[in-house]
Amino acid sequence: MDAIDYKILKILQKNARETASNISKEIHLSVSAVIERIRKMEETGVIKEYTIIVDEKKTGNEMTALMEVSLEHPKFFDSFADAIQKLEYIVSCYYQTGDFDLIIRISCHSSDELEEIHRQVMSLPGVDATRTHVVLKNVKNIYSAIRRPDK
Amino acid sequence: MDAIDYKILKILQKNARETASNISKEIHLSVSAVIERIRKMEETGVIKEYTIIVDEKKTGNEMTALMEVSLEHPKFFDSFADAIQKLEYIVSCYYQTGDFDLIIRISCHSSDELEEIHRQVMSLPGVDATRTHVVLKNVKNIYSAIRRPDK
C-alpha cells in the first residue's frame, strides 16, 4: 500500500467503473501494472466491494431517520446485530459509547412506514429504549475516508 | 423504473463492476437492452455514482466516531455544511430533529487524531455544543436501501 495504491483507490472511489486504461494514463503506469495493483487490493481485501450510490428520492426511499437504541443487557447484542442485517430498511448500524448502545440509520418511503419500522425495531428481543431523529437534510454521505496515513 | 430496473440496481449494488453481459444472462435480457437501461438510469440520475468500499482497517482509518453538533443559530447551517464538505475525515453528516441539530460520522486513525478533529469541529463558526460517541463496532453499513416501493 504505497502512494500509488492510494491514488488508485481515490480514483475508484470517485468512479468505480473507471477503466484501467484511463487510470494508467492518469497515474503514468502501464495498464497491466494498474490491473495487477487493483487485483492485489481486491485479493488482500483492501477493496471490499464495488457498489453504486442511488438517488433515494428517485428510488422511492427518500425518508431517512436515525434511531438510537439501548439494549436491556449486552447479551442481546448478537441477536440484535443478526436481526438488523436482514432488515433491508436499516442501512447502517453502529455500536457506540454513550447513553444509547446503538444508532441505526433507516431508509424508508414515508412517515407511516417509519412508524411501522419503529414498532418492529422496538419489538426486537432485548430492545429497551429508542429515540428517533428524522433527517431533514442529508448534508454529506460518502462511504469511507481514503486518506493516506502520514507518508 | 420497473421491476427489471430494480433488479439491475440490486445487482450493481452488490457489484458495480458486474458486466452487462453477465447481468443480461441473470435477468434474461439482451446485452444492449441492459446497457440501455443502465445508461438511462445514469442519465436520469437514479444511479448517482459508482464507488468502492474499502477496508478501513487496512487503509489506516479504522477509528469511527459519531459527533452530535448543535449550532448557535440556524443561520450558521450553510457555512457549516460547506466547511464539512472539505473535511476529508467527515464521511457523513445529517441535519436532524432533536436536541442536537446535526450528527456527523468521522473516520480517523487514532484517538489523538479524533481529539484534534474534535477541536477543529468545535472551532467552526456557529458550533455551540458537541457530544462525541466512539464507535465500538461497525455492525452494518450499506449506502442506500434499494427496495421497490409496493409493486
Added chain:
DNA sequence: AATGAAACCGTTCCGAT
C-alpha cells in the same frame, strides 16, 4: 513489480422489429 504485444471478451453502435 513493471512493461508491451497478442488473443480474448465485453461494449458500443446501428439497422431492424
Added chain:
DNA sequence: ATCGGAACGGTTTCATT
C-alpha cells in the same frame, strides 16, 4: 424498448526485464 451483428476498445495473459 428490445434485439443481434460488426467494429471497436479494454482486459487478460505471457514472455521479458
